[in-house]
Amino acid sequence: MTVTMSVEMRQIVKRFGTVTANDHVDFGALPGEIHALLGENGAGKSTMMCMLSGVYRPTSGDILIGGEKVRIRSPKDAMKLGVGMVFQNFRLVQTLSAAENIVLGERSSFWRGPKWIKRKQEEIEAISRKFGLSFPVDRPIWQLSVGEQQRVEIVKTLYRGANLIILDEPTSVLTPGEVDRLFETLASMKAEGKSVILTTHKLKEVMAASDRISVMRKGRMIAVMDKKETNERELARLMVGKDFAAPRPLADRPKGKPVLIMDRVEVLGGHGRKALDGISLQVHEGEIVGVAGVAGNGQKELAEVLAGLTEWRKGTIQFGGQTFKRASVRAAIEAGIAHVPENRMKSGLAGSLGAVDNLLSKSYRTPDRSRLGFLLHGRNRSWSQSLIERFDVKTPGIDTPVRQLSGGNQQKLLFAREIEMNPKLMLAVHPTQGLDVGAAEGVHRLLTDLREAGRSVLLISEDLEEIMQLSDRILVIYNGAIAGEFSRAEADRERIGMYMAGLRDAEGDAG
Amino acid sequence: MDLFTQLVMAAVSSGTPLLIATLGGILIERSGIIQLGAEGLMLMGAVTACLTYLHTGSLALALLAVFGVSALLGLIHGVMTVSLRANQIVSGLAMTLFGTGFSAYLGKPVSGMPIPGSVPKLELTFLQDVPVLGPIFGRLDLLTWFSFFLVIAMHLFIHRTSAGLHLRAIGDNPATADVMGIRVQWTRYACIVIGSMLIGLAGADLLLVFSPTWIEGMTAGRGWIAVALIIFARWNPVRALLCAYFFGVLDTLGFRIQLVGSEVPSYFLKMIPYVVTILVLMFLGWRNRNQPSGAPESLGVPYLREQRF
Numbered sequence: 001m002t003v004t005m006s007v008e009m010r011q012i013v014k015r016f017g018t019v020t021a022n023d024h025v026d027f028g029a030l031p032g033e034i035h036a037l038l039g040e041n042g043a044g045k046s047t048m049m050c051m052l053s054g055v056y057r058p059t060s061g062d063i064l065i066g067g068e069k070v071r072i073r074s075p076k077d078a079m080k081l082g083v084g085m086v087f088q089n090f091r092l093v094q095t096l097s098a099a100e101n102i103v104l105g106e107r108s109s110f111w112r113g114p115k116w117i118k119r120k121q122e123e124i125e126a127i128s129r130k131f132g133l134s135f136p137v138d139r140p141i142w143q144l145s146v147g148e149q150q151r152v153e154i155v156k157t158l159y160r161g162a163n164l165i166i167l168d169e170p171t172s173v174l175t176p177g178e179v180d181r182l183f184e185t186l187a188s189m190k191a192e193g194k195s196v197i198l199t200t201h202k203l204k205e206v207m208a209a210s211d212r213i214s215v216m217r218k219g220r221m222i223a224v225m226d227k228k229e230t231n232e233r234e235l236a237r238l239m240v241g242k243d244f245a246a247p248r249p250l251a252d253r254p255k256g257k258p259v260l261i262m263d264r265v266e267v268l269g270g271h272g273r274k275a276l277d278g279i280s281l282q283v284h285e286g287e288i289v290g291v292a293g294v295a296g297n298g299q300k301e302l303a304e305v306l307a308g309l310t311e312w313r314k315g316t317i318q319f320g321g322q323t324f325k326r327a328s329v330r331a332a333i334e335a336g337i338a339h340v341p342e343n344r345m346k347s348g349l350a351g352s353l354g355a356v357d358n359l360l361s362k363s364y365r366t367p368d369r370s371r372l373g374f375l376l377h378g379r380n381r382s383w384s385q386s387l388i389e390r391f392d393v394k395t396p397g398i399d400t401p402v403r404q405l406s407g408g409n410q411q412k413l414l415f416a417r418e419i420e421m422n423p424k425l426m427l428a429v430h431p432t433q434g435l436d437v438g439a440a441e442g443v444h445r446l447l448t449d450l451r452e453a454g455r456s457v458l459l460i461s462e463d464l465e466e467i468m469q470l471s472d473r474i475l476v477i478y479n480g481a482i483a484g485e486f487s488r489a490e491a492d493r494e495r496i497g498m499y500m501a502g503l504r505d506a507e508g509d510a511g
Numbered sequence: 512m513d514l515f516t517q518l519v520m521a522a523v524s525s526g527t528p529l530l531i532a533t534l535g536g537i538l539i540e541r542s543g544i545i546q547l548g549a550e551g552l553m554l555m556g557a558v559t560a561c562l563t564y565l566h567t568g569s570l571a572l573a574l575l576a577v578f579g580v581s582a583l584l585g586l587i588h589g590v591m592t593v594s595l596r597a598n599q600i601v602s603g604l605a606m607t608l609f610g611t612g613f614s615a616y617l618g619k620p621v622s623g624m625p626i627p628g629s630v631p632k633l634e635l636t637f638l639q640d641v642p643v644l645g646p647i648f649g650r651l652d653l654l655t656w657f658s659f660f661l662v663i664a665m666h667l668f669i670h671r672t673s674a675g676l677h678l679r680a681i682g683d684n685p686a687t688a689d690v691m692g693i694r695v696q697w698t699r700y701a702c703i704v705i706g707s708m709l710i711g712l713a714g715a716d717l718l719l720v721f722s723p724t725w726i727e728g729m730t731a732g733r734g735w736i737a738v739a740l741i742i743f744a745r746w747n748p749v750r751a752l753l754c755a756y757f758f759g760v761l762d763t764l765g766f767r768i769q770l771v772g773s774e775v776p777s778y779f780l781k782m783i784p785y786v787v788t789i790l791v792l793m794f795l796g797w798r799n800r801n802q803p804s805g806a807p808e809s810l811g812v813p814y815l816r817e818q819r820f
Contacts, residue, residue: 055690074692076692091691093683093687096676096679096680104676104677104680105688105693
């Protein structure tokens, strides 16, 4: 190849203790290209990028920048070499303004009067204009939307003169419209001769945005190819290591009786703001209702109020014929609401306890599980054993702390507990977050099985693909209320995206 | 002299040790380290000042010794909390226990002995005939002037300098600061050492200006008041000034009421500042229940680079 790679990583090995995250991986990016690094969660792509940006150091292997061998010992070193990374969890100080975050770490000029600040703001605005990245420079970060925060992060790398910009899963927090806008920005950076590396597991985006594609699987580099020479199907096979079974379409079912009726419910969030602002929705028997939306529009509060964790101020919640008076987790469980929470290790499972205790944690009160306040030890163990087998949870033993299980097996265990309660409604919040494709498929099957059995599912997710694939009806949540409703037949990515962004009116104007 | 002027003077004279200690605490906590050792540091500062002054007769040496001792104690707190990542609350409490006990031991031979001099006063003759301002500012000692200077300097430092920006970033989000090339651990050490020196100075000020004799446990809880003041002031130096003087007034109010000849036992009057501390904390907690507290977001959380992911 005649062109010098802007970055080249040769035979990179990275071990964490006994775990090998990267096993002799080669990777390279050219100037003026958008290079997608594709792989499932845990394939080792983020680890690779963290070594490039100085967060980790490789166990062995070489990194070359502009054809020369370099040592990147810290993020500062990386910055000096023109490498900038936009992390999946943004590295922004919430209380500082966007401009302050961008100049953070700069040592020039100790004194910072209003003049200095103004000059810097102008510099920053010039960069934002050039690449189409607008955000209010003088507002504190916590007042900015997630999309705006990401733009701050990108400008931060550009401001520091980065020629190689790494974006780690940049689209997971964006609406479809914002994704398009991001890709335009990336294209303009490419036109400037910068190298852009994009890590992702979303095939559509890879095909839409990138020039070349590297595929990683289980810590190894599987293939490097030109976008023009490949297709989604091949990429999926390379990424997962086996053929994808196309998701089977859901058979239509007649609508049952309404199970859950929420009417104009209002919940206060932090800072006295209305997190749910008069939300009304219904879920019927045998129906999967998907709630789509950009993070932070009231999904968390919706789940919490239904699980009995949060009080509501106004409105009514009826479930299975009874009206909830006030928030009570016990009442929600007894009424038949199962809850798979957003963060399974935080509020779903107790990490240091074994499978038995975790499975018991909602049903320990029932006469089958305990008598006079004493747990029925032997019976509970054999019951746990049978559940583990039925739900195919892979664990070294029923007493192994569940923290040590893989994410997919933890989630299966959680579903086992919730489904065993024989719920009327399954409240599933981001149920496949952080799971690999196989485990996600398993979770999807559990949800559709519930539907087949005539149970209802309220699926809250930020993954629009997942929602469109599983839901009978799709509700779009925006600013704490339902902004739009789509049946499966009407569901259309673009239009849902508009509603997610709160652009319902704009859509009307466009015709 | 009218009552207002008297109150302001009392506020300044008994509020200054509180103010200096609070400013030291703010510097430390802005970097994300909890500071509960103020009571011990102030006592060590006071006893060091007393001993050095009595033995050498030099005020400058006394102050130098105070800085040295409290910097050393700060360094220990730094090693414990920053490098060894020990629990910051426990480390702070240990410092208070140590300081209380050790200062009592060191101070035993000089207990009750008056110090041989006082901090020079700045005589502003042109002010002395001006009403209100004259009595308040006309004959203030240098340490009090230093405390005014410190408020302004810290305010400008935190909000108007690059180092101050780094400090705010470290207290809120050390991982981000680290990625941006800011030396997190180094800055934390610097803040702890300098802040501890200020708290030690506050103890010295108490002895040199406010009550010029060493008495065991002479801070009488002022270190703890300073800890509470950091919270009242919401980690802001200018607000710290107002809060410290408010408590300075309360502190003297007890004496005043006694002088008037109240029937209330003096023990109850001495309680006033502490009871008000609790009441004000409760009130602020209730009033600001829907607002951020202003506390650095990573206060009390040790930072280790490898834990970033």
